[in-house]
Amino acid sequence: MAKEINIQPSQELRFSFVGDKFAIRFAKLNVDPAGTFDVVVDGVPVSEDISHYQSPAAFGFSELVEVDFGRHDVRIINNSTSIALRLEAIEHYRSVEVLNQGLIGTASGQWLSGGALLSGAVPAGATHAMIMLGTNDRSATSSPRQPSKVADNVESIVTWLLANREGIQPVVYSPPIARANSEQGGSATYYFTASEVSRALGAMCARKGFAFVDFNAELKAGDLAGTDPLASDDLHLGDAGHLARFRLDARLLTAG
CATH class of the missing domain: 2.60.120.260 (Galactose-binding domain-like)
Known part of the structure; x- marks a missing residue:
């Protein structure tokens, strides 16, 4: 018809x-x-x-x-x-320009609005900001060493973006779930797990009405094509993981 x-x-x-x-x-x-x-x-x-x-x-x-x-x-x-x-x-x-502004070794507190990273990384006119933070916070030496601190920092980052980048749609990603000893919290190396960060971020986003993506849950078999998403440290994304992340970004943008 x-x-x-x-x-x-x-x-x-x-x-x-x-x-x-x-x-x-x-x-x-x-x-x-x-x-x-x-x-x-x-x-x-x-x-x-x-x-x-x-x-x-x-x-x-x-x-x-x-x-x-x-x-x-x-x-x-x-x-x-x-x-x-x-x-x-x-x-x-539809034309999409993608900027990768991630910095190796930075924790969520370094992206707060008081510093230069956030304002410089997200240009005026940007339509989306994909935020994946929390992995490096797990070994932070400053208190409080809690996943809720990551959620507080990310909430502050998203709030700043909404107030200072007109029309932007921030999307909060959970960090990748680490593996074996790299996922264990409560040690002198990692004070909490990536899974705990994911839950804290998800709860914060639900409370504030922010868009949230559970990275590991949303990955599909085709995103990885049988490859290992993690680097050799069993903690950070490797090349295959970054490619899978890009495919997930593209899928979300295509959906709207």
Whole structure:
């Protein structure tokens, strides 16, 4: 069954998107010779007086709109007073730029807003921030040596991002579950486990309404393709683990 979106006479359709271009697929109907529509992006007209009249009626016309990459608010305005504008589709061309701003050996406290790491790592206009912290906190020598401290730090980081990076969607990841002796807490080397960090982060995100991803739970067989995600220290992600993490990032971004 054919489906379409009809913008009624003198009405408009509004939507938001992230990217640098989209295409409007529409029909031209044999009703109003003066029937046109406008496209307005972020309050600025970018396409005006586009006719949606033709005799005989025809389908499959397209108007491509290109803008600077970013988050945009769009209005499609039907100027006709007698006939609906029939939209067949809106095609979103998604372009994604990924910046890897991770630093080996840093703990969550080093990313708090009082330092230069956070503000420098997340540029204005960024749409998502994938945050995976907690592994290096497990061997921190300063008190409190508790997984709740990691959660407090990450909460502060996300709160700063939401206040200072308009439109951003932070996503908190749990750290990878370590293996064997590298996962054991309560020793002079590691004061708590990666599993405990994951639970603390998940509880904090549930309480605050932040997006949370349990890294190990979300990994799929295809992400790893039979390879070991951990480095030789049984603690940090190795090359295969970073590739799996990228595939997971891509899957989440593609889903919305």
